[in-house]
Amino acid sequence: MNTTYLHTIKNIVIAFAVTMFFSCKNNFDDVQKIGVLQNEPIGIADTINLKYSDSIGILAANLISPKMLDYSNRIFGFSEFPKGIELIIYDKDRNESKIFADYAIAYNKTDLIDLRGNVILATHKGDSIFAPQMYYDQKTEWVFTNGDVKFSLDGSLSFGRFFDSDRNFDEWTILEQSGDFEFDN
Incomplete structure (x- = not known):
């Protein structure tokens, strides 16, 4: 029973890590656009x-x-x-x-x-x-x-x-x- 419980926890952690890995994206372009907008004139x-x-x-x-x-x-x-x-x-x-x-x-x-x-x-x-x-x-x-x-x-x-x-x-x-x-x- 201990091994089954440990195995289940291990699978949940792996599933969570894989989900987090694939949900992350590179938003560096969006961050750069923020700086450009701040450098634009207000009027x-x-x-x-x-x-x-x-x-x-x-x-x-x-x-x-x-x-x-x-x-x-x-x-x-x-x-x-x-x-x-x-x-x-x-x-x-x-x-x-x-x-x-x-x-x-x-x-x-x-x-x-x-x-x-x-x-x-x-x-x-x-x-x-x-x-x-x-x-x-x-x-x-x-x-x-x-x-x-x-x-x-x-x-x-x-x-x-x-x-x-x-x-x-x-x-x-x-x-x-x-x-x-x-x-x-």
């Missing part, structure tokens, strides 16, 4: 026109783009503009300066916009700055780059590095300048 917007106002409701900036991808579901959320942007910055006298870029990323937590690819800054004063990459800090309303720039001031083309400026483009700096300069005597 997609076409033809956007975002207006930013200051604390008293006066228009400070206007961001225009043909496409925006919203990744605010990430730990360090951001919005991506894969088809470029036009950023219009208004100074205290309502003058418009414009920044154009082929690509941009706006980081939600830092309020920093990373502008990349053929960045052109056209000030309301008629000056132009050209750079491969530039940043706009929305909190401090400051435009800057640590890279090379080409600039046109009063029709004279020059080169430099490390451009930064306030929103009004009254206080700006370009270091390591080179090119043609005209000096007043």
Whole structure:
């Protein structure tokens, strides 16, 4: 009787193991798909026109783009503009300066916009700055780059590095300048 009982238990364990073995399947593809879905944007917007106002409701900036991808579901959320942007910055006298870029990323937590690819800054004063990459800090309303720039001031083309400026483009700096300069005597 002991052997029959042991034999029955042994058969049940084997049947259970075989059932478990054949019921398991490889779901690695499903696991990979979960990661892909988490990397997708939470929202997609076409033809956007975002207006930013200051604390008293006066228009400070206007961001225009043909496409925006919203990744605010990430730990360090951001919005991506894969088809470029036009950023219009208004100074205290309502003058418009414009920044154009082929690509941009706006980081939600830092309020920093990373502008990349053929960045052109056209000030309301008629000056132009050209750079491969530039940043706009929305909190401090400051435009800057640590890279090379080409600039046109009063029709004279020059080169430099490390451009930064306030929103009004009254206080700006370009270091390591080179090119043609005209000096007043």
